[in-house]
Amino acid sequence: MDEVVVLYVDDDEDFTELTAAFLERECDRFRVETATSVAEGLNRAGDSTFDCVVSDYDMPERDGLDFLEALREDAPDLPFILFTGEGSEEVASDAISAGVTDYLQKEQGTSQYTVLANRIENAVERHRSQRALEASEQRLSLFIEQSPLGVLEYDSDFQIIGLNERGEEILGYTEEELRGHSWEVIVADDSYDNVDAVTDQLAVAEGGYHSIDENVRKDGEHIRCEWHNRVITDDDGEVVGIISLFQDVTERVRRENELERTNALLSTLIRSLPVGVLAENSDRTVLAINDRLLELFGISEPSTELIGADCRELARKTSELVVDSEGFVERVDELIAGTESVHNESVALTNGRTLNRSYEPIELPDGTGHLWMYRDTTEQREREQQLQRQNERLSEFASVVSHDLRNPLNVAAGNVELAREAHESDQLATAARALARIDDLIDDLLTLARKGDNVGEREPVSLGTLVTDCWETIETGDAELQTDLTATVVADRSRLQQLIENLVRNSIEHGGDGVVVTAGELPDGFYVEDDGVGIAADRRDSVFQAGQTTSRTGTGFGLAIVKQVAEAHGWTVSVTESDGGGARFEITGVTFAAADR
Incomplete structure (x- = not known):
């Protein structure tokens, strides 16, 4: 327990020493110092710190009330007990008027020291409690005024009694404008029921309540505020007030809603893509995965149950369907270590199908993530091979047209020309035109076949x-x-x-x-x-x-x-x-x- 330092002043030196001894015996927390005059007592009070002063009334030169008056100039709330042999109503009345903490008349016997010790303890405890309360109130006041959050104070009837400067900035009202009003003036209709429920809970319970509500500024602007409400109760548990700390989170809520919409859109997009998609966190756990990927690799678990799963284990599991299973896992680890984009790598499966793999490193708030895409290209490769065979046949056709057909055509055109020089004939002229048209057709066909696109x-x-x-x-x-x-x-x-x-x-x-x-x-x-x-x-x-x-x-x-x-x-x-x-x-x-x- 904390020590209680008492100053006892009495002009009777023997009685003073006796009283000090009995008080310290009554309570081992007491340490009693003495003085035999008001002047000495004032000097002692000026040099040291005391928790309580006990003084006789009738002393030479200056009495106990003079001592109290002088002491109050420097220590206005220091407990002061008048312990006197002058037991008159007049003295008691003067003492009370002068502001003594307690008044006790000296009596015969040692029991009076027990009573005095009890009075000292009570006075000191009240004084210390009062000082602690005042310090707490001062700290609270400083917190409210200097808080980066808005602070709104209600009484037990939920009438506003205080608003700090930051709160005035958020709500647009001054403290004076809101004092005496209820919360209804600053709450939007859409949040009315929620706030009403919170106040009902606050009125009958202890503790704090958190909520995000739509509020209305003085200028009519609607904002979103986050509230932390705390009930203040007395020693009997009765609600004496409510403190509400709040901040404007309009922009934060907007960003959260936008992020939520974006996540919903991305989730829907990933689910709907015709390609298999796997997104990994920086710690190589599943961030997102769609059903198409599971279908390509023959995995039976629902995609929702794989969120947070170990991607290393998932790679080993999917490799069971890959022709080069060991190479598949090694390549995955190599791409992650290199963190460079890769597109359209071919992955052959044991079921005869072929996948194209693409990899992209992605920057996440907690580090580098990994995005994988797998596309079934089996039909595409079959079409490409078929087209290649067609092109090869077309190339063969162009060679035939260019060499095997054009050579006899040139022979025919030359002989027609010689025949026309020897004989005039409309039939030969028609044949020459037909051969020229065939030559033009060959040129155009070769242009289409060889040069293409x-x-x-x-x-x-x-x-x-x-x-x-x-x-x-x-x-x-x-x-x-x-x-x-x-x-x-x-x-x-x-x-x-x-x-x-x-x-x-x-x-x-x-x-x-x-x-x-x-x-x-x-x-x-x-x-x-x-x-x-x-x-x-x-x-x-x-x-x-x-x-x-x-x-x-x-x-x-x-x-x-x-x-x-x-x-x-x-x-x-x-x-x-x-x-x-x-x-x-x-x-x-x-x-x-x-x-x-």
Whole structure:
């Protein structure tokens, strides 16, 4: 127990020593110091700290009440007991008026020291309790004023009695404006029932309550606040007040809601993806996994039960279905150690199917996570192999056409030419034209078969120069070319030349005598048009199909080559009607050289 230091002042030195001895015997916590005059007592009180002062009343020069008055100047609340032999009502009244803590009359016998010791203990305990309460209240006041949180104080009837400066900033009200009001003035209708339930609980219980509610500022703005409510009770357990600490969490709640929506969207997306997905935490536990992955590797557990599972064990389990099971696990560990993106690695399964694996390291709040995607490419690989076989057969066909068919064709064309020199015959002229058409067909077929959708190195190409060159290399008859092209495009020159030659040749073959062919620029490309008969609207969708022609001399492959070249460059080709009523072909999506744009 804490020591109690008592100062006893009495002009009777013998009685003073006796009293001190009995008091220390009555309570081993007491340490009693003595003085025999008011002056000495004041000096002792000024030099030392005491828990209680006991003083006689009737002393020379200055009495006990004078001592009290002088002492109160420096120690206004120090317990002071008047222990006097002058037992009159007048003295008692003066003592009470002067503010003594207690008044006790000296008596005969030693029992009076027991009573005095008891009075001293009670006075000191009350004083210490009061000082502790005041210190606590001061600390609470400082906490409330300096708190980074809003602090709202209620009385036992839930009427507002205090609001700190931070609370004023959050709610927009001053303390004076809210004092005497209930919580209803700052709570939105949607949170009314929740707050009402909390206050009911607070009114009958001890402890704290946490809630997040929608509140209304003075300016009408609705905000979300997080509240921590604490009941304050007295020694009897009765509620004497409530302290509510709160903060504006509007932005936090918005972010949490947004994160929740994002997580829900991502979860739905992962579940719905046609590829197997596994996301790992930095500690290599399952963060997310979809049913498609389990299906690909023949795992029977529900995906929800694998959240948090050890991914190392999962890799070992899935490796049982992989042809190279040991290599599968080693490669997984290697990719994680390297943390570099990998795409489309082939994984062969024991059931004959083939998967493509992709890996991406992902940055998570607690470190680097890992994202795996597995896609079943069995059917795709089968289609690719089938296409490869078709391409090989097509290549063989092109070789046959180029060598085995063209050689006898050249022999036939040469003999027809010799025969025509020796004999004039309409039949021979018709045969020569037919052989020339076969030669054109072979050229177009070889272009479609060999070059296909491929383009070579792209370079800047002057459209105006290229159109002029194409015009000079084909049979144009009495057709006329008009062009003001100045743009430079980025393209494979050889294949672009094929495209333009076939468009020009199409206009000459179908436009009629004296057709005018015009080439011009578009904002994102160019066009070639004529003033011929045009193309009927119901035929425009089919003109790019191989073999489609209305000309007796055409091959039907020219516009198919145009479309093939355009698409190989990533361009779009379309057909419409020109201003002169003929056909107009527009090539768009073209990349121009930087100097032209």
